[in-house]
Every structure is written in structure tokens, then in C-alpha cells.
Amino acid sequence: MRNLTGKTVFIAGGSTGLGKELALASARQGSHVTIFARRQQQLDQTRDEVLAIQSAFASRPRLPDILYCVAGGTTNELGFLIDLDPKDVQRCMTNNYLTSAYPAQAMLKLWIEDDKRSKSHTNGKDNPRRRQLVFVSSAAALVAFPGYVAYTPAKCAVRALADTLRSELKRYSGPITKYSVHISFPSNFISPSFIEEVKNKPELTKKLEGTTAPMTELMQKLHSSKQVADYIIKKIDKGEFVICSEYEAKLLFAGMTGPSPKRGLGFVDSCVSTVSVAAGPILRRWLDAKVVKDSVAPK
Numbered sequence: 001m002r003n004l005t006g007k008t009v010f011i012a013g014g015s016t017g018l019g020k021e022l023a024l025a026s027a028r029q030g031s032h033v034t035i036f037a038r039r040q041q042q043l044d045q046t047r048d049e050v051l052a053i054q055s056a057f058a059s060r061p062r063l064p065d066i067l068y069c070v071a072g073g074t075t076n077e078l079g080f081l082i083d084l085d086p087k088d089v090q091r092c093m094t095n096n097y098l099t100s101a102y103p104a105q106a107m108l109k110l111w112i113e114d115d116k117r118s119k120s121h122t123n124g125k126d127n128p129r130r131r132q133l134v135f136v137s138s139a140a141a142l143v144a145f146p147g148y149v150a151y152t153p154a155k156c157a158v159r160a161l162a163d164t165l166r167s168e169l170k171r172y173s174g175p176i177t178k179y180s181v182h183i184s185f186p187s188n189f190i191s192p193s194f195i196e197e198v199k200n201k202p203e204l205t206k207k208l209e210g211t212t213a214p215m216t217e218l219m220q221k222l223h224s225s226k227q228v229a230d231y232i233i234k235k236i237d238k239g240e241f242v243i244c245s246e247y248e249a250k251l252l253f254a255g256m257t258g259p260s261p262k263r264g265l266g267f268v269d270s271c272v273s274t275v276s277v278a279a280g281p282i283l284r285r286w287l288d289a290k291v292v293k294d295s296v297a298p299k
Contacts (some may be wrong), residue, residue: 003029013071013099017191069100074151096154142252147205184243
């Protein structure tokens with residue numbers, strides 16, 4: 001395990017759930033942790049207010065080695081497209097994409113400017129400092145479930161952001177700093193947000209994703225926020241770009257890697273993708289049949 005003692009970690013969206021557990025896990029490993037969070041009623045803040053986080057970052061006594069972009073969720077934007085208000089769609093994009101894009105942009109500007117001020121001999125050419133940008137997307141970005149029509153596109157955007165930055169940051173990696181990007185696709189896990197979301201999810205959505213059981217049963221079945229946080233940190237330590245803590249997400253990602261780096265030196269995802277390609281049509285027909293069964297069309 002990489003020694004995180006003395007490292008500085010910033011977490012955008014770290015007051016509850018996964019963000020909180022990432023903060024605690026990082027602190028347990030000796031990191032200096034700073035949490036940036038906003039309350040639920042502030043999710044529809046304007047772009048200028050979101051970008052104000054740059055001044056918050058700059059006001060800290062030192063720049064972080066790791067930035068986690070964790071803010072997100074869809075407590076109030078669940079439902080089918082015709083039932084949602086346009087403001088719901090906009091708020092969901094702000095809450096799940098812009099709250100990753102803006103902090104990442106703000107921190108990258110600070111990091112790059114810091115590199116320019118640094119002397120190349122500070123860390124030695126053979127020992128560049130390591131700075132990591134970590135995004136938390138969702139397994140919802142890998143599969144289309146009715147009811148997540150506002151949430152899924154926003155989480156797909158986070159994946160596209162991570163894919164693009166993974167390549168883009170190679171322009172800035174050098175003898176002073178080595179940059180890396182990581183993205184996690186957790187499935188449902190127990191958190192305060194999940195407990196609230198279950199109350200608002202359409203029954204069809206719960207049937208498709210397997211969350212119709214009582215909460216007491218779901219708490220036995222699903223991973224906890226701590227388990228997911230520990231898994232993410234372990235995989236980041238290994239330098240993995242894509243992090244899937246549940247087998248469903250691993251299978252789904254393997255079938256749609258696209259230009260993203262494959263896991264297991266390419267062998268793991270190549271093997272799993274064979275299964276995914278074979279199972280994909282069956283899974284799609286099974287899901288579509290459940291949607292048709294839930295039809296509300298006039299007879």
C-alpha cells in the first residue's frame with residue numbers, strides 16, 4: 001500500500017456518504033484532509049457560485065496531492081422524462097457533472113501554475129511528485145434504466161470528462177509532476193443519499209436494478225459507503241484508471257470500454273467483454289420486457 005502519510009487530500013462533496021468515507025479512510029492513512037461541500041438546497045447555484053470553489057482551493061495553505069470529485073446524486077431528479085421539469089434536468093447536470101468539472105478545472109489551473117513556479121531540481125528528475133484527480137461516476141453511466149433519464153447522461157458526461165483529461169494531462173506530466181486520472185463506477189451502495197433516493201424511485205426502476213426489497217434487506221445485500229471508499233483508494237493506489245467495485249459494473253464496462261484503457265493489461269476486459277457481448281442482447285430483451293410490462297399507453 002502506498003504511504004499516504006503527510007499527503008494532502010481535497011474532497012469536493014465530502015460531507016456525507018461516499019465522500020465522507022473517502023475522507024475518513026484517507027485520514028486513517030495519515031493524510032491531511034480538507035472537505036468541500038454544499039447543502040442540498042444549494043444544488044441549483046449559478047455557474048459563478050460553483051466556480052467560487054477556486055478561491056476556496058487557493059485559500060488553503062498548500063495544494064493537494066489528490067482531488068476527489070465526489071459530489072452528486074439524484075434524490076430529487078428521479079422519474080421519466082415527461083414527468084420531470086426542465087429545471088430538474090438542469091439541476092441534475094449541475095449536481096453530477098458541473099460539480100466535478102468546475103472543481104477539476106479550478107484545481108488543474110492551480111496545479112499547473114504551481115508547476116511553472118517550481119524548480120525542476122526540487123523533486124529530482126527521477127522522482128516527480130504525484131498528483132491525482134479522481135472522479136466518481138456511477139454504474140448508471142453504463143446502462144440505460146428508465147427513471148434515471150436525468151442522472152445517466154450527467155454521469156456519462158463525467159466518464160467523458162475523465163477519458164479526455166486522462167489524455168489531456170499527458171501534456172503537463174513531466175520531471176516535476178506526474179499527473180493521473182481515475183474514475184469509479186459504483187453501483188448502488190448504502191448511503192444517506194441512497195436511502196432517500198429509494199423513496200423517490202419509480203417502481204419500474206427499482207425492479208430493473210433489483211432494489212425492491214425492504215431497506216433492512218438491502219443493507220445486508222449492498223456494499224456500505226466505507227467498503228466502496230476502501231476499494232476505490234486501494235485501486236487508485238495501484239494506478240488503475242477504471243474502478244468498478246461490483247461485478248455488474250465490471251461486466252457492463254467491459255462491454256463498452258471504447259478508447260478507455262482496459263483493466264488487467266487488457267486481458268481481463270477482453271475476456272469479460274466476450275461474456276458481455278454474448279449476454280448483452282439477452283439482458284436488453286429482459287429489461288425491455290419489464291418496461292413493456294409497465295406500459296401506461298392507452299389501450
